[in-house]
Amino acid sequence: MVQGQSRSENTRGMLFLTDEQLRKGIEAMFFAYRGFTADPDRILTEKSYGRAHHRALHFIHRSPGTTVNKLLATLGVTKQSLNRVLRTLIEDGLVLNKIGTRDKRQRHLSLTEAGIDLERALSNAQSDRMRAAYRQAGADAVHGFCTVLEAMMDPELKEHYENLTGGEHI
Numbered sequence: 001m002v003q004g005q006s007r008s009e010n011t012r013g014m015l016f017l018t019d020e021q022l023r024k025g026i027e028a029m030f031f032a033y034r035g036f037t038a039d040p041d042r043i044l045t046e047k048s049y050g051r052a053h054h055r056a057l058h059f060i061h062r063s064p065g066t067t068v069n070k071l072l073a074t075l076g077v078t079k080q081s082l083n084r085v086l087r088t089l090i091e092d093g094l095v096l097n098k099i100g101t102r103d104k105r106q107r108h109l110s111l112t113e114a115g116i117d118l119e120r121a122l123s124n125a126q127s128d129r130m131r132a133a134y135r136q137a138g139a140d141a142v143h144g145f146c147t148v149l150e151a152m153m154d155p156e157l158k159e160h161y162e163n164l165t166g167g168e169h170i
Contacts, residue, residue: 035129036126036129036130037051039125039126039128039129040054040122040125040126043118043121043122043125044122047092047118049088052075052077052081052082052085053085053088053089054122055075056071056075056082056085056086056089056095057089057094057095057111057115057118057119057122058119058122058123059071059074059075059164060095060109060110060111060115060119061111061115061116061119061123062164063164064109064110064111065108065109065110066108066109067106067107067108067109068082068086068097068106068107068109069106071109073160074160074164076157086109089115092114093112093114093115094111094112094114094115094118095109095110095111095112095115096109096110096111096112097109098110142170143170146169146170150169
């Protein structure tokens with residue numbers, strides 16, 4: 001590092017990172033993910049749910065009326081795995097499963113009031129952590145972070161993300 005330059009100023013123009021720098025970035029992602037999931041995990045544990053339940057609630061909330069097939073594609077899980085999660089959420093009164101009006105084979109999913117409340121508690125926990133981190137990092141860092149996340153997405157997943165966000169980026 002050049003004397004008088006901060007770490008971010010020193011690496012800003014770098015297009016190449018050493019293996020050690022990449023490893024540190026991977027480790028940062030692991031630990032950040034643990035922090036990102038810690039608060040929702042506590043809420044989920046109280047209800048005997050896991051992260052798969054959280055993901056289902058999140059994406060049903062983001063796309064009310066979504067079909068089971070669309071949710072399967074978004075989550076990238078097996079039908080058996082999703083059915084187990086959905087069965088629990090439906091039995092516990094958090095998710096509604098309605099038969100399609102045009103196609104009786106389709107099942108449309110939406111959250112009940114209780115499902116909305118739980119999803120809100122889970123999302124608020126993560127939003128609070130992200131908001132604090134974004135404030136601390138600053139606008140340029142947030143933009144860069146989001147650019148990195150999007151660049152790491154596989155093309156079909158990036159398409160799901162863009163459809164979900166309406167193509168808008170942070």
